[in-house]
Amino acid sequence: MPEGPEIRIAADRLERALKPSVVTEVFFAFDHLKPYATRMRGRRIDAVETRGKAMLIRFDNGLSIYSHNQLYGRWVVRKAYDYPATNRQLRLAIHNQRKSALLYSASEIEVLDPVQLVSHPFLSTLGPDVLSGGTERVLERFTSKKHRRRRFSSLLLDQHFIAGTGNYLRSEILFVAGLHPRLRPMDCSTDELRVLADAAVAVARQSYRHKGITNDLEGARVLRAQGQTRSQYRHWVFGRGCKPCRLCNALIVEDTAASRRIFICPECQPVHG
Numbered sequence: 001m002p003e004g005p006e007i008r009i010a011a012d013r014l015e016r017a018l019k020p021s022v023v024t025e026v027f028f029a030f031d032h033l034k035p036y037a038t039r040m041r042g043r044r045i046d047a048v049e050t051r052g053k054a055m056l057i058r059f060d061n062g063l064s065i066y067s068h069n070q071l072y073g074r075w076v077v078r079k080a081y082d083y084p085a086t087n088r089q090l091r092l093a094i095h096n097q098r099k100s101a102l103l104y105s106a107s108e109i110e111v112l113d114p115v116q117l118v119s120h121p122f123l124s125t126l127g128p129d130v131l132s133g134g135t136e137r138v139l140e141r142f143t144s145k146k147h148r149r150r151r152f153s154s155l156l157l158d159q160h161f162i163a164g165t166g167n168y169l170r171s172e173i174l175f176v177a178g179l180h181p182r183l184r185p186m187d188c189s190t191d192e193l194r195v196l197a198d199a200a201v202a203v204a205r206q207s208y209r210h211k212g213i214t215n216d217l218e219g220a221r222v223l224r225a226q227g228q229t230r231s232q233y234r235h236w237v238f239g240r241g242c243k244p245c246r247l248c249n250a251l252i253v254e255d256t257a258a259s260r261r262i263f264i265c266p267e268c269q270p271v272h273g
């Protein structure tokens with residue numbers, strides 16, 4: 001599933017394609033959304049926002065298209081009406097004179113007016129966004145009484161706890177913070193929780209700015225110059241089971257937590273508490 005940084009990168013592409021020109025046509029695959037198409041034609045798009053892994057396309061008449069890609073949704077930006085050859089189902093298309101933004105396979109698409117936007121059951125209960133919120137708000141979550149007994153492995157996937165993190169970010173953030181996924185906030189000092197909040201924000205933002213690279217940037221550059229592929233130099237630990245840790249040479253352990261793959265350095269991320 002694309003995580004916060006990938007959704008924000010897709011939103012940037014959409015903004016570049018859609019903001020400069022008047023919308024000439026909108027297509028919705030779902031019947032209950034079709035009536036909105038005429039209200040969007042001839043309008044402009046003010047912004048393409050992200051809230052965690054959800055996207056909001058904000059029209060200048062107050063309507064917003066909400067989409068959540070889940071596992072299969074995929075945005076494609078092409079020249080106007082230049083549809084790619086694909087077996088995927090087109091669910092939403094926004095056209096202007098130059099470009100078409102096409103959303104394939106996504107099943108979670110809604111149109112919201114300003115009132116519905118504020119009270120939306122998913123959006124209104126999201127945690128602070130690691131890409132747009134400050135570290136302090138993320139730290140508040142880690143130090144709150146309500147969550148202190150939950151393991152980091154589940155907290156870092158819970159969008160109502162913090163928004164925008166997903167499976168690869170979970171492994172990478174915990175490695176950078178030097179914390180084992182089985183630990184809970186109550187097992188850690190305030191200093192450790194601050195380091196974790198800093199890591200959550202820093203790793204997610206670096207991933208956004210550097211197209212998914214969460215490894216040390218200079219280290220990744222050197223490995224790339226040595227001929228390693230992107231998947232080899234991209235991460236600290238994620239996807240690197242049985243490979244040596246980049247910091248201490250211990251073998252990275254692959255495990256399962258909250259039904260998803262997780263990668264841990266047993267030396268850099270000791271279990272304590």
Ligand SMILES: [Zn+2]
Nearest residue numbers: 245248265268
């Ligand atoms: Zn290590």
